[in-house]
Every structure is written in C-alpha cells, then in structure tokens.
Amino acid sequence: MKQNSRLDQILDRTLLFSFTSVGYGLRKGNFKPLPRIEGRRIVVTGATSGLGLVAARELADLGAAVVLVGRNQVKAEEAARQIQRITGNEAISVELADLSLMAETRALADRLTAGPPIDALINNAGVLVAARTETSEGLELTLATNLLSHYVLTETVLPHIKDGGRIINVSSGGMYSQRIRPADLQFKTGEYTGTAAYARTKRGQVILTEIWAESLADRGITVSAMHPGWSDTPGVSDSLPTFSKLIGPLLRSPEEGADTMVWLASTEEEVPSGKFWLDRTPRPTHMTDKTKERPEDRVALVEGLRRLAEL
Template identity: 50%
Template sequence: MRNHHHTHIEFTGTMISLTQTIRVARPIDECFDYAADFRTTPEWDATAYKAKKLTEGPVGLGSRFAVRCRLPLGSIELLYTITEFEPGQLVTLQADSWLFSAVDTIAFEEDQGQTRIDYHADFSFKMPFAALEGALKSGMQGMGKAALRGLQRALEDNNSAPQISSGSATADRLLWPGLAMFSKWGYRRGRKRWLPMSASLKGKRMIVTGASSGLGLATARELAQRGAELILVMRNPERAEAVVKELSAETGNSAIRYELADLSLMADVDALAQRLLEDGKPIDVLVNNAGALFNDWGQTSEGLEQSFALLLLSPWRLTRALHPLLKAAGQSRVVNVVSGGMYSQKLRVDRLEATADNYAGATAYARCKRALTVVSEEWAKNWASDGIVVNAMHPGWADTPGVETALPAFHTLTRFILRSPEEGADTIIWLSAASEAAGVSGKLFLDREPRTTHLLSRTREDPAERVKLMDYLDAFDAAQKAVA
C-alpha cells in the first residue's frame, strides 16, 4: 500500500481545529516512541528549531517539553505537557504560550500492515490575538500539513547516504575555515542540514568504552534513550554503578550493564574480550571511545608507553578480538573516536610508542589518533565482506573533563567556543544509530559529514607506511600475547 495522508481543518468561532492522518510502513511501537518524545520535533516540524525535555525520567504521563518555534517575526516557546499516555496507542499534549494554547492528540493504529497515525489539534488564540483567528486559518493549515508530512518522512527513514557538502569541502581545503568547524559554531552550522534520525535501537547490542563522563557518557545516555542494550566499559566500580543506575532511571531502559576494565592494560583488554566471547551474543555496535591525554611520559604496569597502550593498541586489540561477535551480528558497526589534533601529525610507525626524551603529550596523543584513523580505513576494506562497517569520527573541540584537565590553557582560551559533550558526541550517536550511516565505511566524520583526513599535504603518509603500521600492530599484538 502506498503511504499517504489527508488533512481536514475547520474554523469554529474562537478555535481552529486541525485533523490529519498519515500512514507509514513501520511497527507501531517505533512510531509511537518517536512521535511521543517531543524532543524530536525539530527533526520533522520545520517551524521548530530547539526542543528539550524539562522533566526527569522516561517519557510518559506528566512529561514536559519546551519547544522553540520560528514566527514570521521572531520566535515563540511552547511548553508541552503530556496529559494522556497509552503506549502504542495514544498520546495527548497540552501546549501553552503567550500567543495561543493548544491540545494535540496523536492516535496510533495498525492498518493493513502499516501504522496509521491520526493527529488532531485544537488551537485557541489569546486576547487580543483571538480576533485574528480567521486570518490565521490558512497559515495554521499550511504549517499543520507541512509538519505531518515531515513526521511521515522522518518515520519512513529513507535518508540517502551522507556526502560532504560543498561548503565543508571548501573549508577543509582552506585550513583555517576547516579548523573553525571544530567549534560550537561549526556544530550549529552543520545541524541545519541534518536529516531526521528515527531508527529504533531496541534489540541492538552496543558497547561503549570510556562511558563514565564526557563524550562516552553523553553517547551512552542517548543510545539508552533510543532503546539499545548497552554494555558500558569503565574502570571505577563505584562510578560504573552510579552511571548505570542514573541512565536506567533517566531513560526507563533496564538493559544497561557495565564491565570493569582498565583499557590501558592489555591483560584487562583480553579478559574483557574473553568474557564477551564466552557470553557469545552478537555485537551490533562497538564504540571505541576510551582515552586520555597524558601530559607526562609514563609506562603502564605492563611496560608499555601509556598513550600508545590506551589510544591505539587497546582499541586495536579489543576490536580484533570481538571480530567474531561483530561478524555474527550480520550488519554491525565500529566507531573509532579520534581527534582533530591528528591533523597536525603524519603517520610515523617508528614514533608511535613515545620515548621519555622530548615527550609532548599532545603530540603523542595526535600520533596515536592518526594511526587509529588509518586502522579504521584498513579495517573497513578488510572486513566489508563480513558486514562490518568501520568509521572514525572526531568530536571537534568539546568541553569535557579530559580537555579541562589535560589542556588547561587551551580550555581557558577556547571555553567560549567549545562544544558541549552532547554536541561533541552527536556524530558518535549518529554513526551508531542512523540507518543511512550503515551505507558508508572507511571514512572520517565530523558533524555527520565525511571529511578529509588531511588538512595539510605534509601529513599524508605513503602506502608503504600504512602497510608497515598494520604489520607492526600485528607483530606487537602477537608478541604481547605470547608473553602473556
């Protein structure tokens, strides 16, 4: 059956009523979960550009949202409260603003293999604007039709694979504009072009490393909200308990647990992988996020330089060990979190494990992230036939506890343009969740766009160095396992 919608609108005295129906080929629970959470409105209603949930806990009866909408002149904030909530069937929201109040009722019903969504809204304008209701009728009709068409498109989830925009490509070639994209202004610029992300993650098993704070915690929170089964890898047991408890209470998702591991120690990496392999369940998404910038040179208790161990050898070893579970998922994804700092460094395999002489923490960090980006590209080619999509992303300049601690001068200078952890984590979430993100592999992403891996020509490595990197890691990995 072809998807379609119809609209009826009437003007009765002091109220405008809008009724519209759409149908989509999507399970009813997925449609309900997406439409009932009004944080999604900027994705499908062209007049809305900002939305947030004001109440704690999962979406349900009494949940409140603030939605900021554009007007012909200026903007308006609508405060929505859920007054009826029947999962999979009905949600009613009461809206209030200085201009009008409204009651939106959205009903869901299975209909010949599709989900039928009936939307009804009653708008009442406040004095002195009530006298203008007749004149506003056509405008309300147009906005109502457009919003429901947008909701239909969002639920159809038929977005095309991402490509870099001409503006971003030009900025990358000119270097300084490319760097400017790392700021919160770059995020806000990119967001204007984003497509809805309505994919349900229920039944998807996902691992996020370094989930105790910053990007990892922001990623875990959103994936939990979308229904994923989460395994969060952290070092501190008290913090791990608190994170799982917090996320479960906030999202209503009970399928969240933690695994304890210090990922700078290969013995912990191997033990974690062994536990997961013994569990035997397929892994749909692995997010390699754990990391730190060490300002002082140091070695782990296993005798490895700590930046190299945590930032490169650890995700290499963990991901390779979990390859059977990623392959078993049929269509899985690996997301490697790198850093814009890598743009300053060229791949030099002989310098990956930094020595104490002339050690610079930011340089060691950037070199390992450059290597992990190359590894991502190589895995994408080698594992394509296994159904494993591998991409890297960098979060731009994000205001995380790690940045504030490791780079205090940088943090002080840039704090007014830094992204929030949620803004920095957005592309991790998109690569993990969006349907269209499964269509691209072996790329580096920023703000949901594939970007250049080199802003400077002098940082380009030759093919022989890439081969040398993979051989080096293979040999290093084998030697370490032999010793263990």
C-alpha cells in the same frame, strides 16, 4: 549521506568555527532524527565521562542494550544507574577494564564474546598525558590506551560482531597534525610532547579504520573514525586547561560532540565504510602531504601493534 555544502567546505578550512559549537550549530539543520534501535547490543568504552557517557545515554534512550566499559567500578555503576533513571532503559550493563593494560583488555574481550553478539563497538576511551608514562606492562600510556587497546579489543571481538555491524573509532582533529611513525610507536625517541603523542595515536586510529573497512567489507561491517570537534568534557578541561579556557564558551556541549558517534551507531542512512566523520559528514584525512603515510608504513603499523600486543 549528506554531501559537503559550499558553506561546509568553507567551514572546514576554519578550524575555529568548524570544530566549535559554531560549526555544529551551522550544520545541524540538515540532521535527520535518529531511529529507534531497540535491543541492539552496543559496547561503549570510556562510558563513565564526557562524550562516552553522553553517547551511551543517548543510545540507551534510542532503545539499545548498552554495555558501559569503565575502569572505575563506582563511576561505572553510577553511570549505569544514571542512564537507567534518565532513559527508563534497564538493559544497561557494566564491564570493568583498565584499557591501558592489555591483559585487562583481552579479559574484557573474552567476557564480551561470551555474551550475545555485538551490533556496534565504540572505541571511545582516550587520554592525553603531559609526560611520557609507562604502564606496568611496559607500554607507553597514550599508545596503550588510545590505540593498542582499541586494536586488541577490536581484533579479538571481531568474530563476535554481527555481519552488518558497526565499529566506531573516536579519533580527533588533532590527528591532522601528525604522521604515523611505526618505528617509534612507543615515543622513545626525541622529546615527548603529550599533544603530539596523542595526535599520532589518533592518526593510527584513522589508518586502522581504513584497513578494517577493507578487510571487513565482505561481512558488511561498517568501520568509521569520527572527530567530536572541541567539546567541553572533563578530558579537555583536565588535559588542556589553557585551551579549554581560551575557547571557553565556543566549546561544543558533550551532546554536540557525541552526536556523530551516536548517529554512526544508529543511523539507517547510507554510511560508506572507512571514512573520517565530523558532524555526520565525511572529511578529508589529511590537510597536508606531510602527514601522509606510505603503504609500507601501514603494514609496519599493524605489525608493530601486533608485536606489542603479543597477539
């Protein structure tokens, strides 16, 4: 594992450079080539667009048997065809599920556990929506998609993940701005702001990563959260058009954004469990004490998710 260099520590304090292609460009010189991972079964959610699509393609290129999880059949099948054509890897399959719906998430988990054991699960699907929206199950959409479905999917497939396997939660640097609020997981109080709701779900992913890392240590399962930086994807241009235009040419390419995801799923380098990664290096999980949760908040988060998921 690479230690933070002095340059990296300075970069870390300047979000504009750290999170953009400038940061990636300055750090990538230390990156080692990725190993072949022939036949490893890797499940990627949100594999039909942006970072998930690139990560799935690159993992397929390394030889993995990739399961693409998408919600749109046409898009998912086109993604599979595209990946097979580019990589020559035929071991690409598609699973359909709208992850904002827990019934579909549970059905997906059941299908996955009926198949061969899983080497790595990448919880990548995510949304940032402008207005508070409820799903047909009465769940707030951002919470359901970005956090609750990851919780349900991961908890349900856990017995089917190989000992020594990996779980990768695609979080965001946005989580630095928010503290978890377990008493209001569905954003019912106060004015709804899409970016704040998004950031709180991303904070929740980081907390779950730490909790799972501890509980799964005896099975040798490595659990990681990662931050892709600011990357040029349909998700960013659709949800944050002004930001996307403002940062413009400094945005990372999807390949640069997905790099740490692919590295975490494939590397033979030492990866300590429970960390938050950007550019193959663990980063702090807080920039201010204001976002730090208490131990009882962590317990309340898991209880709240369990209750909402009706597990």
